[in-house]
Amino acid sequence: MPKLSEIILNNGIILNVQNTEKIAVIKELAQKLIEQNLISDTEEFFSAILRRENLESTGIGQGVAIPHARTSAIKNIVIVFGRSQTGVDFSSLDGQPSHLIFLIAAPENMKTEYIMTLARLSRLLRKSEVRNALMAAQTSNDVIEIIRQYE
């Protein structure tokens, strides 16, 4: 099982997301995967992500959202990360906007790894010191180092 710090893309970190609306933010993050040719079928990828967003609140509270999908449009499990100073409404049950947004994409056949990645990341992000450190991170390397340190 790969570590979170190994599957978060160094070139997939946006320290100041430009958009403020949920779907637009997800597309902004997904663009990082497209730029790196990690998605074979963009339409299928967005469809998988958005289908889930329509059914679930991927905002897990405490300013964190983890939009996620399993799709045949990707070959390996990856994480891209975006940070929003203003916050984005991910319909979290606690009513708080999400500032730390982790997009997880996994192939259809990696269900176990996908579930474990979601579980590990969710656990990690419940720690206030991790959230605070991620909010203060200055570079992409800082983000990866924080994840590595706490996982």
Next chain:
Amino acid sequence: MHKILVYFEPRTKIDRLSEFTMSLARQYHSQILALTVIKPPSAQKRNKVEEERAWKRLYEFEEDAFQYGIKISLLLEELETINQKTLTGKIIDIASVYRVDLLILSNNAKINLKKLANSVTMPTIIIPYKNLNEHNERKG
């Protein structure tokens, strides 16, 4: 029936609970709130493993709901001390805060069923975690 709160414990078997809840949610086009409760980091040494197990169980449940096209939200709550009294109180509180229309849990949940029955304000369904036939076969 808009909202169904389903409670389960991270370590227990939930096949029947899951099957029943999904079936009801599909029938009534309900949203599911899936709840599990763990101790806070300060209260247990193996919190990392416990918490990951809890999240894993929640996301497995979510994945099943997603396959059926059911709306779902996940809730992981913490309790300093987990016993029948505190756990029962927490479930009642959550059900009330989120104004759920139905509460579903299994009879293997470590709760005080009498207190629950006397305190809940919404219909509640208790699912036997064992199939009755299985139970009789073992007895016989």
